[in-house]
Amino acid sequence: MLRLKSLLIMESRKALSALPEGKILINTINAHSYNTAQKDALFAEALKNGDYLIPDGASIVKACRWIGAKSQPTERIAGWDLFETEMERLNKRGGRCMFMGSSEKVLQKIRERAATDYPSIEVVTYSPPYKPEFSTEENAAIVQAINAANPDLLWIGMTAPKQEKWTYVHWDELNIHCHVGTIGAVFDFYAGTARRAPQWWQKHSLEWLYRLISEPRRMWRRYIIGNPLFLWNLTKERKG
Numbered sequence: 001m002l003r004l005k006s007l008l009i010m011e012s013r014k015a016l017s018a019l020p021e022g023k024i025l026i027n028t029i030n031a032h033s034y035n036t037a038q039k040d041a042l043f044a045e046a047l048k049n050g051d052y053l054i055p056d057g058a059s060i061v062k063a064c065r066w067i068g069a070k071s072q073p074t075e076r077i078a079g080w081d082l083f084e085t086e087m088e089r090l091n092k093r094g095g096r097c098m099f100m101g102s103s104e105k106v107l108q109k110i111r112e113r114a115a116t117d118y119p120s121i122e123v124v125t126y127s128p129p130y131k132p133e134f135s136t137e138e139n140a141a142i143v144q145a146i147n148a149a150n151p152d153l154l155w156i157g158m159t160a161p162k163q164e165k166w167t168y169v170h171w172d173e174l175n176i177h178c179h180v181g182t183i184g185a186v187f188d189f190y191a192g193t194a195r196r197a198p199q200w201w202q203k204h205s206l207e208w209l210y211r212l213i214s215e216p217r218r219m220w221r222r223y224i225i226g227n228p229l230f231l232w233n234l235t236k237e238r239k240g
Helices: 015-017 033-036 041-049 058-067 081-091 104-117 135-151 161-167 183-193 199-203 205-214 216-239
Strands: 024-029 050-053 096-101 122-126 153-159 179-184
Touching: 015 081, 024 033, 024 041, 024 081, 024 161, 033 041, 033 216, 041 096, 041 161, 041 179, 050 081, 058 216, 081 096, 081 122, 081 153, 081 179, 081 183, 096 104, 096 135, 104 122, 104 183, 122 135, 153 161, 153 183, 161 179, 199 205, 205 216
Parallel strands: 024 050, 024 179, 096 122, 096 153, 153 179
Antiparallel strands: none
16 A cells, blocks of 8 residues: 555656756656555555656645645656656756657657757657557567667657556666656657647646546546545545
8 A cells, every 4th residue: 555645756747857967766646656656555555665756647736735744845847857857957968868668659750850959869669569468478578678779868658657666666676877757648749649738727627637538438437436546545544
C-alpha cells in the first residue's frame, strides 16, 4: 500500500532545473497511479524507491494539503514539464537521448520532430513487443539495447504501472549514467498521435476531463470510477 502522507514529492517546477547529474530515476504520481498502487505492491515499491517523484496532477497537490502530507507541492508538475526541461538542458550541451517504448510509428514521429526541435540531440529509439509482460529474453534485449546506446537521457514510455515496475526491477542492470524518466503519455503527445489538453483546461485543473471527453471508452473507468475511489482512499489514509 502507498501512503501519500509519507512520500517525498517534488514541490515546484523550479526544482526540475536543480536535479543533480548522474543516474537518477524520476517517476510521476497522479490520482490513477495512487489508486493503482493501493493494490499493486511492486508498483508502490517502485514509486517509493525512485530518486524523485513529481506530482503530475492537481489532485495530488490538493490531496497533500488536505491530509497534511510530509511533502507540500505548490503546483502540478506534469510529465511534459519534465520532458521539456530535460530535453532543453541536453540540447544546450548536445548528447544522445533514447526513447524506449511505444510503437515504431510513434517513435518515427518523435525522431522527425526532435530533429527540428532539438538539433543538438541524437535520438535513438527502441520499440519493445506489445504485450502485458516480457519474456526473460525480451527483457535482456531491452536492457542490452539501452546499455549499448549509452544515452545521456533516457525516456521510458510503456504506460503506468508497467513502465515504473520495469524500470525499477531492471534498474541495477542498466549500466548508464543519465537521468531516466517514466513518462508514458508524453510519447504520444510529442509525436502528435494524441492531443494534450489546451492551456485553458490545464490551467483550471481539468486536463483529466478533456482526456475523458476525448477518449471516453479508454478513460471512463480511470476517471468515473477512479476519481471517487481516490477520494475514498485519501479519506482512509487521513483517518488512519
